[in-house]
Amino acid sequence: MTRAFYIGRFQPYHFGHHTIIKQIAEEVDELVVGIGSAQKSHESTDPFTAGERVLMVYNALENLPIRHYVLPIEDIKYNSIWVHHVASRTPHFEVVYSNNPLVIQLFQEAGVCVKQSPLYIRERYSGTEIRRRMVAGEKWEHLVPKSVVEVIKEIDGVTRLRNVSASDNNSSL
Numbered sequence: 001m002t003r004a005f006y007i008g009r010f011q012p013y014h015f016g017h018h019t020i021i022k023q024i025a026e027e028v029d030e031l032v033v034g035i036g037s038a039q040k041s042h043e044s045t046d047p048f049t050a051g052e053r054v055l056m057v058y059n060a061l062e063n064l065p066i067r068h069y070v071l072p073i074e075d076i077k078y079n080s081i082w083v084h085h086v087a088s089r090t091p092h093f094e095v096v097y098s099n100n101p102l103v104i105q106l107f108q109e110a111g112v113c114v115k116q117s118p119l120y121i122r123e124r125y126s127g128t129e130i131r132r133r134m135v136a137g138e139k140w141e142h143l144v145p146k147s148v149v150e151v152i153k154e155i156d157g158v159t160r161l162r163n164v165s166a167s168d169n170n171s172s173l
């Protein structure tokens with residue numbers, strides 16, 4: 001039995017993440033998804049709460065043939081002990097899938113097996129690009145699973161993102 005770990009901020013969860021998770025699901029038996037920077041919300045780069053992101057990811061994975069756990073992980077000041085911080089909040093896992101150089105470095109130093117996950121059509125599937133589209137009033141719904149659209153509509157997430165982005169712009173004046 002192999003259990004894997006995959007972490008992201010998921011602001012929001014999109015088809016780039018979903019494509020990689022579908023590939024991971026073919027290689028392992030169970031998956032732990034970490035909702036990174038869980039303490040952040042209501043910011044232009046991190047508009048959604050950890051709870052909202054748990055819903056987005058959990059619902060999107062509902063029909064995948066893999067047992068999954070979706071757990072919020074708050075940031076800490078010390079990168080040097082972050083791997084222990086993660087381990088204390090998650091079921092034990094044998095392998096990490098990541099594309100983030102810091103995440104890869106920290107897990108490798110801790111002796112954990114890391115598999116580099118490829119980027120899937122990055123220019124289209126990127127949280128930054130999806131948030132830009134939301135603020136600009138452009139179409140974004142086709143870039144994320146249906147369950148993510150439902151969560152964002154239910155919380156009126158686009159209005160929230162526009163409001164917090166406007167407040168960022170005002171504070172820099």
Ligand SMILES: Nc1ncnc2c1ncn2[C@@H]1O[C@H](COP(=O)(O)OP(=O)(O)OP(=O)(O)O)[C@@H](O)[C@H]1O
Binds near residue numbers: 007015045100119
């Ligand atoms: N298009 C993609 N295909 C595959 N993996 C991706 C893609 N975009 C992001 N990832 C990976 O998903 C993980 C989590 O990324 P994250 O939640 O920060 O998404 P992001 O799209 O990079 O967001 P942002 O633009 O807000 O930084 C990272 O390892 C990242 O490399």
Ligand SMILES: NC(=O)c1ccc[n+]([C@@H]2O[C@H](COP(=O)(O)O)[C@@H](O)[C@H]2O)c1
Binds near residue numbers: 037074077079100106
């Ligand atoms: N010291 C820390 O708290 C620490 C270290 C490495 C990664 N992380 C988090 O892991 C997540 C990595 O995901 P991304 O690939 O989306 O950046 C982020 O939320 C990041 O903040 C936190």
